[in-house]
Amino acid sequence: MLDIIQAAEALSGSIATIAMTFSIGLTVGLTGAIAPGPTLLATVNSSLKDGWLAGPKVAAGHALIEIVIFLLIVKGLAVTMQQYSRSIALMGGLALIAFGILTMRNPYFWIWWLSIGSVLIVSGLEAGLIVAAIFMIGHWSADFGWYLLVSSSLERGRGLLSPENYRRILGLCGIFLILFGIYYLGSGIGVVG
DSSP states (O other): OHHHHHHHHHHHHHHHHHHHHHHHHHHHHHHHHSSSSHHHHHHHHHHHHHGGGHHHHHHHHHHHHHHHHHHHIIIIIHHHHHTTHHHHHHHHHHHHHHHHHHTTSOOOHHHHIIIIIHHHHHHHHHHOHHHHHHHHHHHHHHHHHHHHHHHHHHHHTSOSSOHHHHHHHHHHHHHHHHHHHHHHHHHHTTSOO
């Protein structure tokens, strides 16, 4: 009976970890997806001629590039980076705060992946490959959802989001990144468990 209880507790903890990891991946992914940049521009341009399917197509192409980046991190960088997890947490926290501030502008895809993206994947790998993959699934869910919304909005000929609401959402994403960066900094110096 004790084994069943322990197994149930372990499963419950795993489900909570998976749900939290997916939520973080989704939210962090959304902060990048809605920011003005080349992927959003490609979605807008493609949507004007191809309609609502352009959003998922652009997101799929974007995800293919990120799969390669994810695999590179998992195969090579993760081993090296795990040796320096405290320093990585500090750098990752600072990068999150910086990207939170820059979200109001135009963050750069490669800089994001070379800094905080790889840090988040390595953090997920500490809990296992499946957790890191779930982070990416959350991240891609944000990409697909946002770009589908953008392309559907353009196809309908009217904006589902006003410029004011777009700026509000972008501001909330920036605040989220800053708060998550502060949390990450705290975990790097041992303040947060």
